[in-house]
Amino acid sequence: xxxxxxxxxxxxxxxxxxxxxxxxxxxxxxxxxxxxxxxxxxxxxxxxxxxxxxxxxxxxxxxxxxxxxxxxxxxxxxxxxxxxxxxxxxxxxxxxxxxxxxxxxxxxxxxxxxxxxxxxxxxxxxxxxxxxxxxxxxxxxxxxxxxxxxxxxxxxxxxxxxxxxxxxxxxxxxxxxxxxxxxxxxxxxxxxxxxxxxxxxxxxxxxxxxxxxxxxxxxxxxxxxxxxxxxxxxxxxxxxxxxxxxxxxxxxxxxxxxxxxxxxxxxxxxxxxxxxxxxxxxxxxxxxxxxxxxxxxxxxxxxxxxxxxxxxxxxxxxxxxxxxxxxxxxxxxxxxxxxxxxxxxxxxxxxxxxxxxxxx
Numbered sequence: 331x332x333x334x335x336x337x338x339x340x341x342x343x344x345x346x347x348x349x350x351x352x353x354x355x356x357x358x359x360x361x362x363x364x365x366x367x368x369x370x371x372x373x374x375x376x377x378x379x380x381x382x383x384x385x386x387x388x389x390x391x392x393x394x395x396x397x398x399x400x401x402x403x404x405x406x407x408x409x410x411x412x413x414x415x416x417x418x419x420x421x422x423x424x425x426x427x428x429x430x431x432x433x434x435x436x437x438x439x440x441x442x443x444x445x446x447x448x449x450x451x452x453x454x455x456x457x458x459x460x461x462x463x464x465x466x467x468x469x470x471x472x473x474x475x476x477x478x479x480x481x482x483x484x485x486x487x488x489x490x491x492x493x494x495x496x497x498x499x500x501x502x503x504x505x506x507x508x509x510x511x512x513x514x515x516x517x518x519x520x521x522x523x524x525x526x527x528x529x530x531x532x533x534x535x536x537x538x539x540x541x542x543x544x545x546x547x548x549x550x551x552x553x554x555x556x557x558x559x560x561x562x563x564x565x566x567x568x569x570x571x572x573x574x575x576x577x578x579x580x581x582x583x584x585x586x587x588x589x590x591x592x593x594x595x596x597x598x599x600x601x602x603x604x605x606x607x608x609x610x611x612x613x614x615x616x617x618x619x620x621x622x623x624x625x626x627x628x629x630x631x632x633x634x635x636x637x638x639x640x641x642x643x644x645x646x647x648x649x650x651x652x653x654x655x656x657x658x659x660x661x662x663x664x665x666x667x668x669x670x671x672x673x674x675x676x677x678x679x680x681x682x683x684x685x686x687x688x689x690x
Contacts, residue, residue, distance in 0.1 A: 336446045337453070340486045341417070341608075348421045350435030351443045359486070366493035370500060374490060375519075375539030380479060383467040385518060388476045390468070398636050400475030400520040404574050405581040406482050406615065409588060413611055414485035416593075455603035465612040473619055473636065476518040481537070483611045494536040495562035499555065501538060501545065503527035507552035513544035523553075525567035532558040535566035580622055588618035595668040617664050620657045627654060 335354050336342060340362070342355025362373050374381050391398065425434040454462060470478040480487050501523070513523035519537050523544045526533045533544075545553045576584065592614025596605050605613075623640070626633045627650060633641040640650035 333445050333447045334449045336444055337449065342452065344417055344421070346440065347418060348434060350440040352440050353443055353446075359489075362486075363489055363493050366490050367496055368499060370497040370540050371487075371490045371494040371536065371538060372540045374480065374487065375541035380466060380484065381477070381539070383463065384471050384477055384479060387467040387471040388518065391472055396472065396636075398472055398475045400481075401473070401478070401619070402573050402575050403482070403581060403584060404576075404578075405585040406588065406618070408585075409482050409611070409615065410484050410488040410491075412589070413483065413607075414488040417485050417607070454606045454609070457601050458603045458606055458609060461600075462606060462609045462612075465609060465616065469616055470612055473616060475520060477520060477537075477539075478615075479612060480539075481520070482615050483608065485608075491536040494538070495534075496560050498557050498560055499540075500558045500560075501527070501533040501540070501542075501553055502556040502558050503531055504552045504554070506550040507548075508550060510549065512547045512549060513553060516543045516547050518543065522567040527553070529567065530561060530564055532561075534561050534564040537566070576622070580625070583625065584618045584622055586618075587621045588614045590614075590668075591617040591664055595664050595671065598667070598671040598674065617660065620660050623653065624657050624661065 338354045338358055340355055340359040342353050343359045345351045345353060346356040366373065388398075421434065453459075466479050466483075470483070474482060507524075507527060509524050509528055511524045513527075514521070514525070517523055518541070519539050521533060521535045521538050521544075523533060523538075526535055540555070542555070545555065574581075592610050595617070596610040596613045597607075598605060623633075623635060627641055627646065630641065631644040633639075633650065635653075638649050638653075639647050640653050641647065646654065
């Protein structure tokens with residue numbers, strides 16, 4: 331008929347805050363946060379298409395003999411919060427700083443718009459769609475481990491993490507538990523389940539997506555879904571500082587490169603298609619890891635990444651040489667993209683300026 335329901339995606343909630351349009355995406359997002367306050371982070375484990383893509387990628391990598399380990403970073407884990415702020419709060423900040431230039435409707439002016447005749451307006455084109463599948467799925471999982479994008483890129487997960495901490499429905503344990511560790515070994519969300527339940531009697535890590543894999547493999551049937559008093563300020567076993575993979579200097583490098591690459595290098599157009607924001611986030615994270623690996627190959631005598639030895643006793647292995655060439659090429663492409671985007675923006679700004687006519 332030419333009209334449809336507005337896209338059912340949480341990202342559409344941006345239009346609600348910026349333009350005052352209460353669309354299907356906004357209602358979905360509010361409903362998901364509300365349900366997470368009760369049932370925990372169930373949507374991620376059972377309905378999110380990006381999680382499904384990452385699980386499929388992990389399955390494919392396993393078939394290829396690749397079993398990536400989760401990378402643990404203390405600063406990069408804050409990336410979802412930064413992305414969420416950029417998507418949902420930054421427009422408000424810009425409006426408050428210059429209300430005349432950035433007019434925004436008040437809450438009383440919001441209007442219900444549940445249908446549209448431009449369904450595909452906010453969706454990526456075919457090239458960017460394929461790139462998103464490759465980067466947010468395959469490459470992120472290969473480099474950062476299972477659920478890598480959820481941990482280091484997903485802005486919606488930032489909201490779900492907070493809501494999950496107050497949810498009364500959790501994975502709980504009985505006295506039959508023998509701490510065998512089967513539950514932890516199958517958890518694709520990288521939660522140390524056996525340590526969580528031993529310390530708290532339940533899983534408190536908000537990274538738990540309630541997929542129930544741990545429940546299904548428990549040989550003693552000690553795990554189940556049940557009600558338990560929330561422990562919103564409990565320390566998760568996964569977040570123990572000693573398990574971080576990098577020094578604070580390396581962490582700062584990761585954070586700086588990720589921010590610059592995501593926001594300023596990959597926010598242009600490729601092959602005539604604009605780069606979607608979440609794809610830019612994924613590219614930024616991968617570029618940060620690439621930059622750090624180059625630094626490690628320069629500074630450390632021994633470097634191993636995702637079970638591959640890149641440097642041993644001060645000498646690069648063949649895999650290390652290949653990695654050096656590929657990583658260096660990617661960073662060169664990133665710099666080229668950054669400079670090209672800056673020149674393009676400067677040219678557009680110059681073209682918008684009114685022509686200055688001399689009086690002579």
